[in-house]
Amino acid sequence: xxxxxxxxxxxxxxxxxxxxxxxxxxxxxxxxxxxxxxxxxxxxxxxxxxxxxxxxxxxxxxxxxxxxxxxxxxxxxxxxxxxxxxxxxxxxxxxxxxxxxxxxxxxxxxxxxxxxxxxxxxxxxxxxxxxxxxxxxxxxxxxxxxxxxxxxxxxxxxxxxxxxxxxxxxxxxxxxxxxxxxxxxxxxxxxxxxxxxxxxxxxxxxxxxxxxxxxxxxxxxxxxxxxxxxxxxxxxxxxxxxxxxxxxxxxxxxxxxxxxxxxxxxxxxxxxxxxxxxxxxxxxxxxxxxxxxxxxxxxxxxxxxxxxx
Numbered sequence: 001x002x003x004x005x006x007x008x009x010x011x012x013x014x015x016x017x018x019x020x021x022x023x024x025x026x027x028x029x030x031x032x033x034x035x036x037x038x039x040x041x042x043x044x045x046x047x048x049x050x051x052x053x054x055x056x057x058x059x060x061x062x063x064x065x066x067x068x069x070x071x072x073x074x075x076x077x078x079x080x081x082x083x084x085x086x087x088x089x090x091x092x093x094x095x096x097x098x099x100x101x102x103x104x105x106x107x108x109x110x111x112x113x114x115x116x117x118x119x120x121x122x123x124x125x126x127x128x129x130x131x132x133x134x135x136x137x138x139x140x141x142x143x144x145x146x147x148x149x150x151x152x153x154x155x156x157x158x159x160x161x162x163x164x165x166x167x168x169x170x171x172x173x174x175x176x177x178x179x180x181x182x183x184x185x186x187x188x189x190x191x192x193x194x195x196x197x198x199x200x201x202x203x204x205x206x207x208x209x210x211x212x213x214x215x216x217x218x219x220x221x222x223x224x225x226x227x228x229x230x231x232x233x234x235x236x237x238x239x240x241x242x243x244x245x246x247x248x249x250x251x252x253x254x255x256x257x258x259x260x261x262x263x264x265x266x267x268x269x270x271x272x273x274x275x276x277x278x279x280x281x282x283x284x285x286x287x288x289x290x291x292x293x294x295x296x297x298x299x300x301x302x303x304x305x306x307x308x309x
Contacts (some may be wrong), residue, residue, distance in 0.1 A: 006068040016019045016054045091140040093122040095131040095143035100251040105299030136162040138284035142279040169275040174247045175263045181242040199224040
């Protein structure tokens with residue numbers, strides 16, 4: 001089997017269109033269509049079902065694509081081996097949610113590394129489902145997933161099905177973070193209803209549709225929302241637009257001081273979260289994995305201690 005065909009079908013599945021996939025792959029559409037038909041003929045089953053609105057993946061195609069993604073990831077890793085000087089470079093890949101205490105722990109991890117040879121480090125800030133996929137199928141050493149406590153059974157089932165180990169890092173409530181100049185910053189008790197006239201900042205690719213920690217008792221959500229995709233933007237907005245706020249996991253004091261922010265508790269329903277460290281059951285933790293674990297736990301303890309003192 002030509003391994004290029006794997007990239008072809010992955011791109012077609014991603015775009016849902018042979019026409020769009022051919023443009024992205026810089027090849028003629030008839031050539032791409034023929035390559036897929038040849039692959040399906042060799043396999044003895046269809047990967048895609050053609051429809052008027054595009055292509056959809058068949059049941060057998062879904063299983064094929066699962067293995068295709070794993071193979072392409074492994075091929076990429078094998079190619080990287082030849083790029084490492086003297087064959088002595090180390091790869092460390094971690095997938096995490098956007099959380100300041102986690103970023104703080106990761107920074108401490110990197111600062112504490114003693115690397116005699118080369119090292120490639122990959123950090124992917126993303127949602128829980130993508131992290132599960134990264135660790136299970138894409139060669140990541142480990143990951144941290146975040147979910148609402150009400151969704152715990154669902155995530156436990158997914159971890160079991162993907163043969164992933166789990167270790168609880170922290171169970172916590174989201175807090176509000178805002179500028180020291182925010183009109184609510186000096187208020188002793190903040191209620192969800194107080195937030196309705198202000199602008200909420202939310203991660204556009206992390207937001208969980210059914211998450212309701214920012215609803216008031218009547219079920220109303222903020223109608224003013226700015227969606228961001230990286231943490232630098234969120235801090236810039238919070239610091240420079242004093243009518244914005246954000247729901248976050250507890251933040252280290254150093255981050256608050258640096259950005260002239262404060263964090264405040266706000267009692268509301270459905271506001272219990274859990275961060276869980278995950279890795280494959282057949283994966284043997286190495287020196288760097290254990291160091292990363294230690295730095296994340298140290299950062300959590302530091303933030304929790306400061307929050308409740």
